Amino acid sequence: MTDTPAYPIEDPATQTASSDWGAVLSMSLCVALLIASEFMPVSLLTPMAAGLDATVGQTGQAISISGLFAIVASLLVTTVAGRLNRKGVLVGMTALMLVSLAMVAAAPNFSVLMIGRALLGVCIGGFWALATPVIMRLVPASDVPKALAIMYGGQAIAAAFAAPIGSYVGGLLGWREVFWALTPLVAINLVWHLVALPSLPARGRQDVRSMLALLRRPYFALGLAASMLSWGSAFTMFTYLRPFLERVTGADVTLLSLLLLALGVAGFVGTWAAGRFIKDDIASLLKLPALIMGAATLGLLLFGGSWIVVGALLIVWGVMNTAMSVIWMTWMSRNAADAPEAAGALMVAAVQASILLGAVVGGWLLDGISIHATFIGSVALALLALVLIRDGTRLLNPAHSNQRETHDDL
CATH class of the missing domain: 1.20.1250.20 (MFS general substrate transporter like domains)
Known part of the structure; x- marks a missing residue:
């Protein structure tokens, strides 16, 4: 007897017929870039503070403000997005991450930095709120744990390498160049989303x-x-x-x-x-x-x-x-x-x-x-x-x- 899952599937008629691993990998890269962007200031705190004429404590709030906006965005994204196609929402979040990184890299003062970090928080909360539901639509139910593991592999990559690489590059070229270096990667990820993600119509209004x-x-x-x-x-x-x-x-x-x-x-x-x-x-x-x-x-x-x-x-x-x-x-x-x-x-x-x-x-x-x-x-x-x-x-x-x-x- 085949081993059927012990939980319901929303609607078999709307399930993806086969696993869409290209889209899963695209989301994994997005996870790596989000995590790297969110926690990069940890390894660059001192030079960022000096460059923006702020205290180290003030600059540290660049992390907390992104977390605060992530909480708000995660609770609102599914309602604000309404009946929008979820592919478009994810592409929009990735584009907003690109804008955020550019604002942080070019920030002339502390206020602009905080605005850029707040936008990143919106990306973080919005993306993560939709990530697992989208994964559930990209692969059959039996492959969800494997797909989640691949997506969270992006988190492991960022956790292992983002901070040491950021600190090293920041020491050589400057902290602004670290954030600028992330922008072409996000742009590539944006194009990958457009190509790899299938159409994901909203399933009812949340x-x-x-x-x-x-x-x-x-x-x-x-x-x-x-x-x-x-x-x-x-x-x-x-x-x-x-x-x-x-x-x-x-x-x-x-x-x-x-x-x-x-x-x-x-x-x-x-x-x-x-x-x-x-x-x-x-x-x-x-x-x-x-x-x-x-x-x-x-x-x-x-x-x-x-x-x-x-x-x-x-x-x-x-x-x-x-x-x-x-x-x-x-x-x-x-x-x-x-x-x-x-x-x-x-x-x-x-x-x-x-x-x-x-x-x-x-x-x-x-x-x-x-x-x-x-x-x-x-x-x-x-x-x-x-x-x-x-x-x-x-x-x-x-x-x-x-x-x-x-x-x-x-």
Whole structure:
């Protein structure tokens, strides 16, 4: 007997007949460029501040403002876009990213920089809100985990190489040239979208009521809260990893770069493993990110003085960090398949809110107590996620679970 999926497909008549992997790869490149653009200021903060006659703290808000606008955009894009073809929306978001990068690269002052970064936030929120629903339409349901892993491979590439390359090129040529260098890549991606993405007509009008209806489903609301805690734990640790490695591990610039590179490269293993091993039983996987990453963070607290142990723990953490995105987005695709755009908007808003929450809580603990307190806070959030998730069955649509049990009995 063939193994049919344990979750409904929106409309078999509108499913893509075959996998459209060219379009998936185009979206993967867009992910890499979005992540690189979003976090590039981290590696260029000091020269950017000097070039714009601003403080380092002020320039750091270039990251937070993009996150803030990403939250707003993720919640509004599916309603504002209305019945527009989703291909056109994705192409428009990519074009807006191109405008944003040009504004940042040519910014004559701090205000223009912030406007450019706000536009980037709109791109980030809009793209991510539509990304998983579009992937669900590009490939058959059985290939969704693999396609998500390929798309998030772009995240792994950016995480591994964007910051060190940006820092190196910025030191040679200047920070503005780093952002200018990204613009032809975005232009190529824009053309690729136009060629590779099929027409994606809107499937019904989305509104706030669709999101509220999802939040009234106990299993979805619980899963959303658990995912927020899982990501919150990750970003509380990751945002302040550098001061931990400098103060506790005693890493110099060379060792710091190697450790961060190892963490980033480990992400490729995470995306590959997630795409290969995620099958029908998603419930048992939901607790793994909080469990493994929380345990790795606890290990850093206990053995942070040994760079060898720290390196091994960061590799484990990096593998699960990228796998986490695939796991939770696969959960979303299977348990909100009747409202994928509303679910995508809520998930992206939750992730972006977790980034901000992790940065705020972690920074408060760091400034108020110590770097150890920040990492303890990360572990505490992971434990709360595990309490909510348990074995994962409470986070599944009961109707779909019953369908799976009936199928298994046959």
